[in-house]
Amino acid sequence: MFKIELKVMPRKGILNPQSTAVKNGLKAMGYDNVDNLEMGKFMEFTIKAADRAEAEAYVEEMCKRLLANPVIEDYTYQIYQVEGE
């Protein structure tokens, strides 16, 4: 079994209203040194697969079809082998 940690982030160069609002909130609190704040999504799940390559192919397909929108988002993930069936 493999554990996946998936990060889906707004694509660089596209103004993300949520990220801007959070950054401005911090600045309003006096945290003037903060910059380059990007807010995205983090997902964890496990996959049953014979090997790492199979798990990776599975994740790629799910990301392309549902978990990320390629028009506005990029994704990266880590795969860890864990104990299980």
Next chain:
Amino acid sequence: MRFGIIVFPGSNCDHDCKYAVEYLGHTAEYLWHADHQDLTDYDCIIIPGGFSYGDYLRAGAIARFANMMEQVRKFAEKSGLVIGICNGFQILLEAGLLPGAMQKNRSLKFQCEYRSMVIENADSPFTNTLDKGEVIQLPIAHGEGNYYIDPEGLSNLEANGQVLLRYTTPTGEVTDRANPNGSVSNIAGICNEERNIFGLMPHPERAVDSRLGNGCVDGRKILESIITYRTEKGGVQC
């Protein structure tokens, strides 16, 4: 004319759409998202507003995999007319039936108000009873209507006349102040290259009966365009 309205868990403008179609003297039927019904016999399919599947993950992201969306795709491939309103527009984008994507409004607020917009192209099944340059008023009600497309995609949309509606001032000027959500190029509605699929964030179905809202009935013109297109070009009996 016979309209079909797709109903997802979380749709909330399906009844408004049916009311608007019937108000104009035509028939509308609900189509459950999980069904596999063939849509060939319908004149136009409406994907209504709401919060399909709770808008989880991204607005429209899960709805696009509904069985009925596959039927919509087949229907559209055979030049069937499809109009996606608000959440319906978001679903069409996620399904890849229209280009681009939606982000949260730049205000981060749910914007619920009347807005002015200009008809950029009157040569479509959805705008043919309007004039190019005509300014209409329609209600908007959305939190994620901030349309994004990359610069190349935008120039393709513009070059092909696919931008049908753009937010403007009441006198028709395209200004940043007139843009309620941060959409690129003030875009409020676009169609596909073949012009049989239309997605828009404003709600024409909420601007049909003069007893509602502020008496604005400009939404009739969008629906009447569809009816005119089908009755004159499609040979359908009224």
